[in-house]
Amino acid sequence: TQLLEQSPQFLSIQEGENLTVYCNSSSVFSSLQWYRQEPGEGPVLLVTVVTGGEVKKLKRLTFQFGDARKDSSLHITAAQPGDTGLYLCAGGNSGAGSYQLTFGKGTKLSVIP
Amino acid sequence: NAGVTQTPKFRILKIGQSMTLQCTQDMNHNYMYWYRQDPGMGLKLIYYSVGAGITDKGEVPNGYNVSRSTTEDFPLRLELAAPSQTSVYFCASQEGRTLRWTDTQYFGPGTRLTVL
Known part of the structure; x- marks a missing residue:
């Protein structure tokens, strides 16, 4: 069974601060996705990374896939209250079980104005 | 496009009752999924379907059943509700025509179910 560990589980910061969220596994994944979920809604995809060492930027959000494709990070610069939500990482595989994503437990981010 | 719609939004059941959670997508996606989300536990896959007439178990299928008679609909059935099934249930769909693991x-929006 593949597992994805996210840290920290909870994060509360002031508006304007920077933060990094981590997603780690002992298993190799073919792809790593990050989703954001707001209260009362379903998760929404932010980004997909597929190449070891890949870095993608989405405005103030920077996503990185580890060289060995076992871990990923999400860095937010100058956090804003609109960034508040649950951030989930999800790993995908090209082999057996490729219909399924493995989700981490999530990082709950609160950005205080 | 409405995307993925779920009904009901909230439901309270008594132990032993049955119900069906409805899920419909209008994107002509091949793949559909049912997840449950418990506090602090992320998303766990219950069942999934890769096309009409084809379903398979996920990580936590016990106590649930599904069917996929059309591309659009993927209902989830709870036959004998138990308190352990109190959770938020999410349906999802995926195109499935490209690389599946990058789709x-x-x-x-989820269904919040409480079993008392």
Whole structure:
């Protein structure tokens, strides 16, 4: 069974601060996705990374896939209250079980104005 | 496009009752999924379907059943509700025509179920 560990589980910061969220596994994944979920809604995809060492930027959000494709990070610069939500990482595989994503437990981010 | 829709939004059941959670997508996606989300536990896959007439178990299928008679609909059935099934249930769909492990999953707004 593949597992994805996210840290920290909870994060509360002031508006304007920077933060990094981590997603780690002992298993190799073919792809790593990050989703954001707001209260009362379903998760929404932010980004997909597929190449070891890949870095993608989405405005103030920077996503990185580890060289060995076992871990990923999400860095937010100058956090804003609109960034508040649950951030989930999800790993995908090209082999057996490729219909399924493995989700981490999530990082709950609160950005205080 | 409405995307993925789920009904009901909230439901309270008594132990032993049955119900069906409805899920419909209008994107002509091949793949559909049912997840449950417990506090602090992330998303766990219950069942999934890769096309009409084809379903398979996920990580936590016990106590649930599904069917996929059309591309659009993927209902989840709870036959004998138990308190352990109290959770938020999400349906998702995925196009499935490209590399599956890089496809976007589109989620519905969820059904919050309480079993007392």
